[in-house]
Amino acid sequence: MEHTMSRPPYPPFTEKTAIQKVQAAEDAWNTRDPDRIALAYTQDSTWRNRDEHFQGREAIVAFLKRKWDRELNYRLRKELWAFRGNRIAVRFVYEWHDHAGQWWRSHGNELWQFNPEGLMERREASINDLRIEFSERTLKAD
Numbered sequence: 001m002e003h004t005m006s007r008p009p010y011p012p013f014t015e016k017t018a019i020q021k022v023q024a025a026e027d028a029w030n031t032r033d034p035d036r037i038a039l040a041y042t043q044d045s046t047w048r049n050r051d052e053h054f055q056g057r058e059a060i061v062a063f064l065k066r067k068w069d070r071e072l073n074y075r076l077r078k079e080l081w082a083f084r085g086n087r088i089a090v091r092f093v094y095e096w097h098d099h100a101g102q103w104w105r106s107h108g109n110e111l112w113q114f115n116p117e118g119l120m121e122r123r124e125a126s127i128n129d130l131r132i133e134f135s136e137r138t139l140k141a142d
Contacts, residue, residue, distance in 0.1 A: 006117035007040050011086035018083035021118075022090055026078040034064035041120045048124045071096035071104075075139040081109065088112045095132070095139045103137060105130045 009017035028037050038057040046055045047063070054063060068074060076094040083089070093107040108127035115121045 007119050010116065010118040011114050013083045013086070013088060015080075015083070018088050019080050021088060021112075021114075022078050022080045025090075026076055029076050029078075030074075032064075032068050032074060034061040034068075037064060041123070042115055045120055046122050050125065050127055070098065072099070073097055077139060078110075086114045086116075088114075093139065095137050103132045103134050105132045105136075105138075 009020050013021065025040065028040060031037070038060045041057060041060055044056055045060065047053070047060065049063065052063065054060075071094075074094060074096040076092060078090050078092045081089040081091045088111075090110045090112065091107075092110060093105060095103065095105050097103045106127050106129045108125060110126075111122075111124040112120050113122040
């Protein structure tokens with residue numbers, strides 16, 4: 001996996017640069033490319049995602065591969081909630097379906113902490129899932 005030394009914009013964040021960081025994350029996650037996404041994190045980035053805790057880019061890639069093997073036709077939207085210094089808080093919603101065809105809307109919050117080079121060194125995500133009907137989807141592919 002390629003090693004990335006920095007990822008602008010850099011902290012401390014302004015409202016404009018925090019929004020840019022959030023949009024870049026949304027765009028990357030919607031590619032569903034774990035190797036590309038992992039480059040936005042430090043080599044030893046720590047994650048809490050629901051009840052999983054892990055560390056490092058290799059673990060991030062493995063997690064994302066498992067995620068998208070289960071969450072099909074995933075579509076995500078992120079929104080800046082707050083920022084200060086090297087931290088950003090985000091609200092998000094995403095929709096997907098499982099292998100049985102059941103659609104889901106998942107929503108929650110993320111807390112991000114960045115190093116001076118703009119790489120995320122810590123991510124904590126709290127997520128809730130809601131069963132929805134196909135007709136209730138709001139995040140359709142562009």
